[in-house]
Amino acid sequence: MTTTALETKNKPGVVYIKPSRGWVSLRLKDLWEYRELIYFLTWRDIKVRYKQSVLGILWAVINPFMSMVVYTIFFGTLAKIPSDGVPYPIFSYTALLPWILFSSALSVASRSMVSSGNMISKVYFPRMIVPLASVMSSVVDFFIAFIILIGMMFFYKITPTIAILWLPLLILLALISALGVGFWFSALMVRYRDVGYLMPFVTELWKFVTPVVYPASMIPEKWRLLYALNPMTGVVEGFRYALLGTTQSISLPMILVSSGIAILVLISGLFYFRRMEKQFADMI
């Protein structure tokens, strides 16, 4: 046997196994081929979450609702933080929805590689599926909590404008942000287990540099674009614009900056993840 046969690459149906070096291609086509697995893993996560606790559905509501109550008392009533002319409860709840979507998706995605360790060390599939599926499964909580928001909009007699059409894109932007950061953290966590302890701290800080409890309009105008480098700024203020019609805190350039950063984080996260991928099975 000579090595020449190995030189004739890429015949269909033939898998070549060899060491990869440095940065490698993303192989997004593999992802498409395994789309059913993405679906099944997402479905598993959702099913298990709502099966394990009867309170599953309730939890999805309690978290944003209680946060809203506490924020309304302390930030809205006591600290008298302005709320761009809408009642503070709905002002904060509208922000909490995408924020909790982002932070919970980020937290499950970051832990996902380590918690699926057994699967990863036994079966081959594109590893990116694992964080991807866990981000997707977080969407269900979001939609459950969204029902409360609809109720609140009736209560406060807020009629959404045509701007509501932005909503799907904004949800997507929140998911892209969570996925991008999730790729980074999940790969890092395989390597450095203490990243897990760092996560709550990171999300807590992140929440305060995101206009959740206060409006972005509190930030001086000239700093707004810099402020929008946090992709969640664009998402959260975009949500308020789309649902409550507030215009003081958001501008198209801000959305564009936020989106640009989110996509940049996603792409870099994908490449970093792929680069680390070959070591996963060795380290888990």
Added chain:
Amino acid sequence: MSNLALRVEDIGKQYNIFKESQYTTLREKIVEVVKSPVKTLLNPTGSQKFWALRNVSFSLEHGQVLGVIGKNGAGKSTLLKILSRVVEPTEGEAEIHGRVGSLLEVGTGFHPELTGRENIFLNGAILGMKKTEIEKKFDEIVAFSEIDNFIDTPVKRYSSGMYMRLAFAVSAHLEPEILVVDEVLAVGDAEFQRKCLGKMSDVASEGRTVIFVSHNMSAIQRLTNECIILDKGKMVLRARTPEAVDYYLTNDFSASGERKYHSTEIPASAHPFKPVAVRVKNNANVTTDNLLSVEPVTIEVEYELATDVTGLRVGIYLMTSRGEYVLTSFDTDAPEKFQAFGVRKAGHYVSRCTIPADTLNEGRFVIGINASSYMVKRYFADERAINFNVNATGAPGMQWVEVRQGPLRPRLDWRIEEVH
């Protein structure tokens, strides 16, 4: 082109032996970089490296069934993991013509909260089956697993036997062109193993390409026609199965029937007991992990006592590879020994016992050790100190090629009398 299924060229896999724990923490890493930036840059992981597999080359044609044998740590699992693309090789190349299905474990991704039905779909998808494919084979899988009434029950309520049957059933219905199988057969009861072996030989006779790793020489002999032997990461032989098995059993590649205790493995609470080694020896007093059912098996526990110990008993558990206890025995079980060793003086000891010939059935056994003073203190215990394989060659009933149920295979004194 030819009928080539798979070709492996100079495959090698290097692992790091980490100094302490396998995972670094970010905190440690930062401290390390700050303390000695140069050293960290030159040797980023600060670890030693070793080759789990090196210079392994072979090729396989479609329809061949290849066995891979070798003792623990010979690189068998590493090879399978590379071929199933779970890990990347460090060097070398391989090409695989066709879809590979790997069974490094059964039931991968099973979730206890989900029902049997749900787990079939989930596990099937993880193994690379399409949804339509699973739907088509669903009834067959359920029938094979014999769990039909429980198909909509969460698998956490299943008995371990049912769980294994279902898990294997899904795996067994995977129909790749090339099947890579690790020791999935080492689990489950004898009936289940028989069923698995049956399914495996069906697969093999259907003309599928199979790579099969096992410690179980009789399974290897039944299923494969050719074998490669790995030792310390190198391929030492490729030959027809009978020849390879013979070579493997007689050339003592399996001399690893010894477990040495490193001082870092011994908890402080073990003091004054300090285990040194556990050994399994055959009839010729050779340390080995491959024994015959027809020969006596000697088990030795070597240890040191730092101080005198009152009422010490050192003993073994013998378990099947499924973890069922076969027996428990202590060195001071006999009343006169118990009297004589009321206080064991500080010193260096070996406690040795022999399981008589014609006792154990073929299969894999695990020995655990325990050193304690009854009702006073358990100094040291290692539930899985060492394991060994028993080969049934020459044992009673070998004229029938079936798996005998139960861990024992004594030569019973049967009498056949005609009754008038």
